[in-house]
Amino acid sequence: MPIAPALLTNFPTDLRPSAELALNASPYLQEQLTRFPQWVDELLSSQAYQQGELVEKVSAEIAAIVDETSLLKAVRQIRHRETVRIAWRDLTAAADLIETLQTTSDLADALVSSVLDWWHKELVSKHGQPFSRAGVSQRMLVLGMGKLGGRELNFSSDIDLIFAFPESGETDGRRSLDNQTFFTRVGQKLINSLGQVTGDGFAYRVDMRLRPFGEVGALALSFDAMEHYYQTHGREWERYAMVKARVMAGDLQEGQELMQRLRPFVYRRYLDYGSVEQLREMKLMINREALRKGKQNDVKLGKGGIREIEFTAQVFQLMRGGRERALQERNLLKTLDILEQQTLLSAEDASILREAYHFLRRAENRVQMWKDEQAHALPTEPEQQQFMAGSLGFADWPSFMQVLDAHREQVSLIFKRIFAVEGEEDKPDEDPNQELIQLWQGNMDEDHACNLLLSWGLKPETECWQQIQTLRESRLYKSLTELARTRLDRLMPELLAVCATQAHPAQALTRSLQVIHAIARRSGYIVMLVDHPGALEQFVKLVHASVWITVQLTQHPILLDALLDTRQLYRPLNRQELGTALKQVLGSVDPEDTGLVMERLRQFKQAQVLRVAAADITGKLPLMIVSDQLTWIAEAILEETTQNVWQTMTAKSGIPEYVVNGIKRDASIAIVGYGKLGGIELGYGSDLDIVFLHDSCGEQQVTNGEKPLESPVFFARLAQKIINALATFTHDGRLYETDTRLRPSGASGLLVSSAEAFRQYQLEKAWIWEHQALLRARMITGSPELRQQFEAIRYEILCQPRDTEQLRQEVVNMRQKMWDALGSKDQKVFNVKKDPGGITDIEFIVQYLILAHAHQQPALVEWSDNIRQLDSLRTANILSAEEVSRLQDIYRSLRNHTHKLALQEESTAISAEDFVEERDYIKAIWLKYLGAEAH
Numbered sequence: 001m002p003i004a005p006a007l008l009t010n011f012p013t014d015l016r017p018s019a020e021l022a023l024n025a026s027p028y029l030q031e032q033l034t035r036f037p038q039w040v041d042e043l044l045s046s047q048a049y050q051q052g053e054l055v056e057k058v059s060a061e062i063a064a065i066v067d068e069t070s071l072l073k074a075v076r077q078i079r080h081r082e083t084v085r086i087a088w089r090d091l092t093a094a095a096d097l098i099e100t101l102q103t104t105s106d107l108a109d110a111l112v113s114s115v116l117d118w119w120h121k122e123l124v125s126k127h128g129q130p131f132s133r134a135g136v137s138q139r140m141l142v143l144g145m146g147k148l149g150g151r152e153l154n155f156s157s158d159i160d161l162i163f164a165f166p167e168s169g170e171t172d173g174r175r176s177l178d179n180q181t182f183f184t185r186v187g188q189k190l191i192n193s194l195g196q197v198t199g200d201g202f203a204y205r206v207d208m209r210l211r212p213f214g215e216v217g218a219l220a221l222s223f224d225a226m227e228h229y230y231q232t233h234g235r236e237w238e239r240y241a242m243v244k245a246r247v248m249a250g251d252l253q254e255g256q257e258l259m260q261r262l263r264p265f266v267y268r269r270y271l272d273y274g275s276v277e278q279l280r281e282m283k284l285m286i287n288r289e290a291l292r293k294g295k296q297n298d299v300k301l302g303k304g305g306i307r308e309i310e311f312t313a314q315v316f317q318l319m320r321g322g323r324e325r326a327l328q329e330r331n332l333l334k335t336l337d338i339l340e341q342q343t344l345l346s347a348e349d350a351s352i353l354r355e356a357y358h359f360l361r362r363a364e365n366r367v368q369m370w371k372d373e374q375a376h377a378l379p380t381e382p383e384q385q386q387f388m389a390g391s392l393g394f395a396d397w398p399s400f401m402q403v404l405d406a407h408r409e410q411v412s413l414i415f416k417r418i419f420a421v422e423g424e425e426d427k428p429d430e431d432p433n434q435e436l437i438q439l440w441q442g443n444m445d446e447d448h449a450c451n452l453l454l455s456w457g458l459k460p461e462t463e464c465w466q467q468i469q470t471l472r473e474s475r476l477y478k479s480l481t482e483l484a485r486t487r488l489d490r491l492m493p494e495l496l497a498v499c500a501t502q503a504h505p506a507q508a509l510t511r512s513l514q515v516i517h518a519i520a521r522r523s524g525y526i527v528m529l530v531d532h533p534g535a536l537e538q539f540v541k542l543v544h545a546s547v548w549i550t551v552q553l554t555q556h557p558i559l560l561d562a563l564l565d566t567r568q569l570y571r572p573l574n575r576q577e578l579g580t581a582l583k584q585v586l587g588s589v590d591p592e593d594t595g596l597v598m599e600r601l602r603q604f605k606q607a608q609v610l611r612v613a614a615a616d617i618t619g620k621l622p623l624m625i626v627s628d629q630l631t632w633i634a635e636a637i638l639e640e641t642t643q644n645v646w647q648t649m650t651a652k653s654g655i656p657e658y659v660v661n662g663i664k665r666d667a668s669i670a671i672v673g674y675g676k677l678g679g680i681e682l683g684y685g686s687d688l689d690i691v692f693l694h695d696s697c698g699e700q701q702v703t704n705g706e707k708p709l710e711s712p713v714f715f716a717r718l719a720q721k722i723i724n725a726l727a728t729f730t731h732d733g734r735l736y737e738t739d740t741r742l743r744p745s746g747a748s749g750l751l752v753s754s755a756e757a758f759r760q761y762q763l764e765k766a767w768i769w770e771h772q773a774l775l776r777a778r779m780i781t782g783s784p785e786l787r788q789q790f791e792a793i794r795y796e797i798l799c800q801p802r803d804t805e806q807l808r809q810e811v812v813n814m815r816q817k818m819w820d821a822l823g824s825k826d827q828k829v830f831n832v833k834k835d836p837g838g839i840t841d842i843e844f845i846v847q848y849l850i851l852a853h854a855h856q857q858p859a860l861v862e863w864s865d866n867i868r869q870l871d872s873l874r875t876a877n878i879l880s881a882e883e884v885s886r887l888q889d890i891y892r893s894l895r896n897h898t899h900k901l902a903l904q905e906e907s908t909a910i911s912a913e914d915f916v917e918e919r920d921y922i923k924a925i926w927l928k929y930l931g932a933e934a935h
Helices: 013-024 027-035 039-044 051-063 069-092 097-127 179-195 223-231 237-240 252-266 274-292 306-320 332-341 347-369 381-393 399-421 435-438 445-458 459-473 473-478 484-498 505-519 521-529 533-545 547-555 555-565 576-586 594-617 621-652 709-729 755-764 766-777 784-798 804-821 839-851 867-873 881-903 916-930
Strands: 130-132 143-144 159-165 169-173 220-222 247-248 657-658 665-667 669-674 688-694 700-702 753-754 778-781 830-833 907-909
Touching: 013 027, 013 069, 013 332, 013 445, 027 039, 027 069, 039 459, 051 069, 051 097, 051 576, 069 097, 069 179, 069 347, 097 143, 097 159, 097 179, 097 247, 097 347, 130 179, 143 252, 159 223, 159 907, 169 179, 169 484, 220 223, 223 252, 237 252, 237 306, 237 688, 237 867, 247 252, 306 332, 306 347, 306 399, 332 347, 347 381, 347 399, 381 399, 399 473, 435 459, 435 484, 435 881, 445 459, 445 484, 459 473, 459 484, 459 505, 484 521, 505 521, 505 533, 505 547, 505 784, 521 533, 521 555, 533 547, 533 555, 533 594, 547 555, 547 594, 547 709, 555 594, 576 621, 594 621, 594 881, 621 669, 621 688, 621 709, 621 778, 657 709, 657 766, 669 709, 669 784, 688 709, 688 755, 688 784, 700 709, 700 830, 709 753, 753 755, 755 766, 755 784, 766 784, 766 804, 766 839, 804 839, 804 916, 839 867, 839 881, 867 881, 881 916
Parallel strands: 159 220, 688 753
Antiparallel strands: 130 169, 143 159, 143 247, 657 665, 657 700, 669 688, 669 778, 830 907
């Protein structure tokens, strides 16, 4: 379309070259500026709109209109005026892509919301105000879907809308209507005002097919009806659509409630691997349709196009958005940033997708700016091609296509890698598990099936066959949805093949099927195992090796996610990494949302302990590091739990303070770990022995908030909340069982003691066994000042001079009581921990010797763990080097055995024929230094 010379004369001479370039690229722009030449001055002085400016401008214009004819004319003229402005700023490079997309979306928001308000007011004048049955006034909400929901609308696009209203009821006018009828009429008027073709054209084609039940569904539904639909009838593609849903018009506060109610449908609480399969199938269907309609050169639907970028981002949102609220983002570019921050996409991939998206969307907008048509195919006419290439800064069309093709190829490679999409032209090879497929499908008699299982090494074959048959004929299998059953049918032959590679195939199959029974209805997990052979292999390997891991995966299937990355699975985090990772996990959680905080803490612990167990059973971690790891996990959780509870309590009550010598100071709390926690020797499933201390003393011990509490009350409540956070059972289990009976005066004492009260108790009232326990104590959380105070108290108590004979007698008596109460009564059984010659005997020997000599050699009390305490006894020449080395070896060996027993969920009571030599050595050392033989 040649540019009319008269049109160019409306532009200043110095701007005519850029105006000519822009007008050549958009006959639509030429047409509108020919009709409305007065718009040129506005274009030349235009600036980017401020937030909300366009909506306010349009709302004021629409609100002033008095009749429907004027409304239709104004809506269309506003739309043309603003789209001309958008096209001009885009084509002249005055606006970047972000501004173009947001302003295009804001224009739709402005027209929809203002026209909605106009028709609401108009119909209220006829039928009265709609109210709920409880007498609350009602307004209709409009959900913007797709790119409109993400505030990234195309230049010329349909707008996909859904209408909803809060509650059923009726209007209060003389010509009363029920709310659904009233809002249906409002919706019909809104659609007509935007979409009817008049002499001025139309504003937007309105598509309502995404609403519940599609074209046959009610135009407007109550919140209850919407929620029921998605819970009962919602399909996978509707989840995908609802990721973008945004309340764009109506009462935004009511809209927040609706979106909150629909969120569980869109975002699963567990990791939803089924979304990968669903989106893959949707994309393959789109590919076939594009091929059928000759849309291979479509920048939206073609290979490497916009839709592949959208699917790449949204698969992570659907899969993980229920756990990671940050991923519940509607805007695609912002989603890519979040995926990069969370390392779900590499920085390189995220950059490639961002650049491609910018390029493709600019190209798509240029296609649509040509004649204001909803088109996505690249032009075929040479003239339009040249104008489009020039408007994007290219000398010619081939140069543009070279860059475009490079972007599309990179997008396609990333898409294929994430979705594992095979080319549709590829024909899969013969499945090597074809016979196992036939077996699982029930196409073999028992003899044939058992012979096949035997040939694969699945022994005992009869036992394996019975397990397969039991699952095939189970009520669970028969009650699965068709989709879930299809997924399980794909998995089972692969599972059988992997089980055949294990040392005990039947055991591997038994434990694998235990987990499969738990996850069969959450078939997304089944898909994950099918689509990731490496994850399936690790799954079978781990459950085959450990009953404990089998139980964990059965109870918490979310842990299966850890199997995807073996580099991470077998490399547990160190102490600093654990603290950082946990802070990131809780960073997006409202500290006041106690339920969600507790859920994330439990999931974090389970995932980290699984990594330790995986590295443990595969021999990648030595014993001492296993205990270190399990202890570090507990420390990180105690630290974050304490910080979270402190934050929520001080927000209400203020920070506890006290006054000493006229100086006001902030008080703080500390957690002291005893036993295995204090000794850095936690095992799988260990309890936490903890004691709470605070440093408040002097006068005016009270918090400084609006609702002040006396400090002892504050600290008691704080400690109780910490214990509850750790020990409460939720659907994700319990963090840790806690034991606070080692505090001063035991169960009858205060839950939290001041540091000075703790010191006085230890000096004046504590039993020798409590000083033994103090040897294993260390501070886990607390301020540096309180830590220093505790360590000084511990040093003072442990380094007191003691009557050696009295000490020996008390230690022997205490150990005898423990043997009598807790030891095995069966002579054929040896309890690794509690029986004579076991772990506790070594600990008592060490504790006796340190308490007997610490007043002369204070360095003995430096450490809280048994291994380094033994090293201290060697350095002090109290035990010989040979004795220390032998005791350490035995101690490690016994503890390593308890870890193995825990991973198989077996008792620490083993055969009395085990560890005979080691037990005899411990008894000899006991006799040598404590002079009393166990009996």
